[in-house]
Each structure stands twice: as structure tokens, then as C-alpha cells.
Amino acid sequence: MIEQNENWSLLGASRGLGLEFSKLVPQLNKDISLFLASRTINHFDFSNEDLFEFYCEEILNTKPQRIFYFAAGGSYGPFGKFDWKDHKWTMNVSFNFPAFLLNYFLKNHQGVKQIIFIGSKIAENDPDPNAAMYCAAKHALKGLVSSVQLENPPFELTLYSPGYMDTGLLPKGAWPRSKGIVSEPSHIAKSLMQLVM
Template identity: 25%
Template sequence: MTLDGKAALVTGGSRGIGTAVALRLAQDGADVALTYHSQAERAADVVDQIKALGRRAWAVQADSADAQAVRDAVTGAAAEFGRLDILVNNAGAGALGPVGELSLEDVDRVLAINVRAPFLMTQAALERLSDGGRIINIGSCMAERAAFPGGSLYATSKTALTGLTKALARELGTRGITVNLVHPGPIDTDMNPADGESAPMQSGLTALGRYGQPSEIAATVAHLAGDDGRYITGASIAVDGGFAA
């Protein structure tokens, strides 16, 4: 129970990597709040699983493209648990396609969710985050390697997190708060299943020749969130099966 007594907020925690991270943090002893966009039943199921582990849990509907909803989620999580120690900016959106065919609406929404929301989450969390706290951003292997066409907007948004992570690490280091970035590779989720149409191509782009599991991302997040990760900050860590190798 390396995170016993800690409180975490995981955005986009009702599915995929977010769910795996929320459950792993709870297994390690943290109380966990999570945001979800539309799938209330799935969020409620994650809450039930966390409670079954003996931890407190709370879920709130929040569209990460809505600036006020983002801020309110942080306020609500801190109020629910009486503290906030770990922030995992996981919620994300993508729009793939030729750059000339992407709409202004695509650009605005992807950047709002993938870049602005982590920035605003961090702003809202600063006065509530404990000294020695953790901020962990979830990026993408596409920020490290543009292996196929059509990913210009998504790669742009995830690459922006590198600058945010490094700058925040420098700014918050005096409080002992670490800020890190995890770049997942192809991960078997309902949004990108390992048996999907493009799965053979994506698997072939990795050195290991396979998709990763959400639990493998969650394990790295848990390490960064725990005491063993206290001397890692400003880092971009690829958990991508060698996608960027």
C-alpha cells in the first residue's frame, strides 16, 4: 500500500488506460476520483471496483473541452477527499486524417482536450496539491515518431505536453512536486483494439511486435506516483513496446 493515505484524480477514468490507472492507484492504497465524459454506467462500475478494494472513490461528469468543468472537477475531488496528492491528466481526443481535411472544430476540440485541459487542471490543482505531490501527463508514441500519415493534429497536441511537463517540473520542483509524461504505444482498448483493422500495422511498428495492455501503462504511472519515483521529474517515458526505437 505504497500510496496509503493519498488522494488521486484521474481524468478520463471510465475506460481504457484511465480505468487501469485508477484501479492500480487504488490497489496501491490511494483514494481515487475520476472524470468521465458520457459513460456514467462505466464510471459507476469503476467507482464500485475501487470501493471493493477498500478505498474511497468519486466520479464526476466533466467534458475536458469545458474549461469550467475541468476546474470544478479538481475542486470537487479535493473537497471529497479533503486533499489532493496525485493528478493524472489522461483524458484525450483524437482526429486523424490528412491535414487539409481537418476542420477548425477538429483543431479546437483536440487542442482543448489534449493541451488546454491538462494546463487548466494543473492550475486548479496547484493550491490543493500537497507538497511532494505528483502530476503525471499521458501523451502518445505519436509525439515521438510520426510513423504513418494522418496524425498531424494528434501528434501536435501530444507533443505540446513535453514542453508543459518540462516547464512545470522546473516551476514546481521547489515544492517537491514531480511532473512527468508517459507516452503509451499501441494499447489494447476499446478505442484501439488489438484485433482492429489497423492492429497488424501498429503492432508491426513496435520492436516487440505486439500491443500493450492498459495495466502496463498503469504500472509506470503507479511507479511515478509512489515514493520510488520521487527523483524522476521532467521526464518523458515511452511505454510503447519500442514504437519509437
Template identity: 70%
Template sequence: MIEAKENWSLLGASRGLGLEFSKLIPSLGKSIELFLASRSINNFDFSKEDLYELYCEQIKMTNPHRIFYFAAGGTYGPYGRYEWKDHRWSMNVTFSFPAYLLNYFIKNHGSLKQIIFVGSQIAESKPDPHAAMYCAGKHALKGLVSSVQLENIPFELLLFSPGYMDTQMLPKKAWPREKGLAIDPKVEAINLLNLVRR
């Protein structure tokens, strides 16, 4: 249940699902204070491991009741075409920072009621040709969340796993787009908001 006044942190919400979700928040008719973090908004670069603690401290200073993590990404094409630094970037953004964030807030939960990570209905449970590292990150995220959910942590932990969305981040020749499987992120933003409202 959403209280009359809450603080929400939306991480990686500058485009795609996160942006569409942020546009829906005023429709709740509640007093929701937003902290938005991304590379384009305030230089939060979730690939930089040496800044993870600083980012978490800055998020904690906003006294969040709910944290939403939207950021993810990776190379597109044959795995061997890219350098390791490119694959490491993908794993850091898609898995390592969310894992650090979860560990940090289990120890420093304050008023936190909920963390929701965005998974991937396809990439977290099936092979994803030409997106191997993104797929690996989403598999790892699902494994982490499903395991920690069985522990006695002080807040609700959820994984929201939409299908592939038709955003500028999905490559033009990606198979979900070519097969007509890419979903409008506005639809998934509504689904996510309904999950929070329940």
C-alpha cells in the same frame, strides 16, 4: 512513496489505460480514496473550456494527493478532412485542459504531492500520420511538462509516455496496430503503478 492513506484523482479513466490502472490500486494494500472523472462517469467533458475552472474546483474539493490525467484523443485521417471544431476538441482534451489543471494546482496545491500526465512515446516526439492534432497536443504536453519541471513548483510533475496501446480508442487501421506495435494497456498500467511506487 505512497502513504497509508491518500486521495487520488483519476481523470479520463473510464477505459483504456486509466481503467486498467484503477483496477490495480487495490493491490497496493493502502487506503486510497478515488475520485474518478470522465464524460461517461460524471459528465466531465474536458473539451469544454468554459467548465475548466469548475472541474478544477471540484477536483480540489477532494483534497487530492495525486492527480493522474489519462484523457486524450482526436480525429483519425487526413487533417483537411475534418472541421476545425473537431481539431479544437482534440487540442482541448489532449493539451488545453491539462495545461489549465497544472496552472490551477500550482496556485492551489494544498496537499498535492504529484501530478502525472499521460504522454505518448510516439506522438510526443515523432510525426503521427493521420493523427496530426493528437500528435500536436502530445508534443505540446511534453513541452509544457519538461519546461515546468525546471521551475520550482510545490509538487512532483511527471510525464508517463507509453507506446500506442491496443484499446478501442486506437482505430482499427491505425499503423501501430497494423505493424503489431500496439501494447496491452494492462502492461502499461503496471509500469505506471511502478512509477508511482518508486
């Protein structure tokens, strides 16, 4: 249940699902205080391992009751086409920082009620041609969250896994588009809010 005057951290909320979700928060009429973090909002670059701890400290300073991690992404095309630095970026944004964040808040959980990570219904369960490293990151995230859930964490730990979304992050020629299996982020955001409520 969402209470009045909660503090929420929305990480990766500058576009796509994170942006659409942030637009719904004022409609709750609960005076939720939002801390928004992304590369474009306040230069939070979740690919930079050297700043992982600093970012977590900044988030902790907001005294969050709920933390939502929306950031993810990766190169699109055959795996061997890209340099290792590109794959490392994908793993840092889509898995390594979320794993660091979870570890940090398991140790510093005062006041935290819930952490929600955004998975991928398809990429965490099936092969994802031309998005191999993203797929690997989402498989890893699902494995991490489902394992830690069984360790009885001190807060509600959730992996919310929608299907593919119609955002600029999904290339025009990507197979999910050609198969017509993409959803509008605004619809997914409403579904996520229902889960939180």
C-alpha cells in the same frame, strides 16, 4: 512513496489505461480514496473550456495528494478531412485542459504531492500521420511539462509516455496496429504503478 489513506484523482479513467490503472489501486492495500472523472462516469467533459475551472474546483474539493490525467484522443484521418471543431476538441482534451489543470494546481497546491500526465512515446516525439492534431497536442504537453519541471514546481510533476496501446481509441486500420507496436493497457498500467511506487 505511497502512504496510507491518500486521495487520488483519476481523470479520464472510464476505459483504456485509466480504467486498467484504477483496477490496480485496491491491490496496494493502502486505503486509497479514488475520485474518478470522465464523460461516462460523472459527465466531466474535458473538451468544454467553459467548465475547466469548475472541474478543477471539484478536483480540489477532494483534497488530492495525486492527480493522474489519462484523457486524450482525436480524430483519425488526413488533417484536412475534419472540421476545425474536431481539432479544437482534440486540443482541449489532450492539451488545453491539462495545461489549465497544471496552472490551477500550481496556484492551489496545498497537499498535492504529484501530478502525472500521460504523454505518448511516439506522438510527442515524431510525426504521426492521420493523427496530426493529437500529435501536436502531445508535443505541446511534453514541452509544457518539461519546461515547468525546470521551474521547480511545489509537487512532483511527471510525464509518463507509453507507446501505442491496444484500445478502442486506436482505429482498426491505424498504422501502429499494422506494424505490431501496440501494447495491452493492463501491462502499461502496471508499469505506471511501479513508477508511482
